[in-house]
Amino acid sequence: MPSRSDITYFGAGPALLPSEILEDAAGALLNYNATGLGSMDLPRTLRYPLQQTSRGILKAHFVSVAEHSQRSQLTADIINQAKADLASCLDIPDDYEILFMQGGGTGEFSATVYNFVSAWVARKHKEIFGDLGGDAADHPELMQQLKQTVDNDLKIDYLVTGGWSQKASAEAERLLGPKHVNIRSPRLLLRQRGVEFPAFPKSLEPRPDGTGPIVVADMSSNILTRKIPVQNFSAIFFGAQKNLGVTGITVVVIKKSFLPPATRQPPAGLMRDLGLPVPPIIFQYEAESRRNPSKQLQLDPS
Template sequence: MTTVYNFNAGPSPIPAPVLAKAKEEMFNFEQSGMAVMEMSHRSALYEKIHFHAIDQIRKVLHIPEEFEILFLQGGATLQFSMVPMNFLPEDKSAAYVLTGSWSEKAQKEASAIGKVETFASSKDNDYRYIPSVDLGGLPENTAYVHLTSNNTIFGTQWPDFPEKSHCPVIVDMSSDILSRNIPWENIDMVYAGAQKNAGMSGVTLVILRKSLLEKANSQLPPSLSYKQHADKQSLYNTPPTAAVYITGLVADWIDEQHGVEGMAQLAKEKADMIYNLIDESNGFYTGHASVPSRSMMNITFRLPSENLEKKFLQEAAAKGFVGLNGHRSVGGCRISNYNAVPVSHVKILKDFMIEFMNRHS
């Protein structure tokens, strides 16, 4: 079997022990004669999988009891619309902090539902930094403020979340969920597609404060209502059973690796290898993000010319590196450093980058 070094931005690697366990039991779960994907979502056997995954997510993320944990479908993209549908009344506006393409898309979808304002933005500098914000400066009629914690395309990440003020704080954490601690005292809702750090595509995690849930729009169709999904414990309709099962296994694995604290330490160790190389390359590799805003999850950089970038990517692909292309909207190169990327793979990539630089400097 050819060795592959998977640095895809998403879907991205799943921890090898998780895949091994899934291979062992997923297609005959607890000797039931049924695969996880075949059993009834109303059965006691599936409920065991379902509630174990919820309990483990709560454990590893240290989620207080005043928060609900939901497993929904439609990806994080559906949340761009569900959030304003549930929490943006006609007489208020929503504030968006723009730090990249995904926050732009979230704002655009919300604008189809109600009034939105840009509270802060780093678009003026091609999204190279995270803007400094004081949430105390939000207008009184703000329904909520929306942040995107990590920006996969531009390679920036909020190093710390701002202190909460008078309105709810909602965060898209699709690309750094389970890689860092979350200050729940300053956040009212988090949502994340699972396919980067929390498992496989198909399930979306939504974690929201119960007091916020009580303020949700009660006139929505049930399938778009957070309250309905919470009341039915994410079993209002058939959940993506296999994806929920994998998320549970990923949470188990993270728990065994010293939790999100262990993941944060590992992410920094791996990212530092590449950032130190970039900083010491005398401009051969140039990072996109400003140093204080650098992402631990997505490292974006350019080479001296597009032709050299093309050659770099071609040679990397020939050596088994996958997913190093920058996003099609910005070009360049990108290393996605999610939880399941092994330290050894980052070391091998660093060695290749050094060898390539030495040949072409």
């Protein structure tokens, strides 16, 4: 097997992987667990202060499927183990779901808008319509009230601290129009690179009863580098390639209260009637959460 010298790498793209990890992965790519088919095992050694064990380290396995069927039990086990390892590393509470998505962080700039606007509409629909059944069009006065609520109250706030959050806010404006997007971009921050909040803002923390603002964070650059208060976020997302493994998968950690049965996506027809975008199914968190774990690494949304 080819060898390489140890290097220190500061590239902004995929993270450097230890040589011994790549050697293990190369063997697994040819024959995984003596199955005769290939997968790629990427055990990552994570050191304190992120997670402490009796030895001060935690080894987590993040695996991608190569030749095995996406419908096989082996693939489902791989995905479930990866979720369990990630939940352990980040101390993710039980009331959060882990989704493996496609599209990278840029895809999540769209997906977060689609899904959380839909969740907001679902809650406003519940407030206005109550337990009334049937089509919303059957209640024109209530439908008009919902339209006015969307027109007057729907607003997404973006804290723009650099290039990526600027791209995220631009995508929200593209999907919703500038009327529904509020951008805060302090000049001092925009002159800097690598901005990171030193702590979670007190004003955004959830209330004791669990209510509070919907807060979403892109953590592609710093995930798994330290402890984070996952319970303060409605969702976090990050590309696997920075600190988790190889390029190809985007991870979303989302509070289950934004997924069925607590919150269901409004019908596509209702979203169109309100002048709001409908997500492609591959970006719909509800659809991903319903799918068999063995399909979550596949591009085909069937």
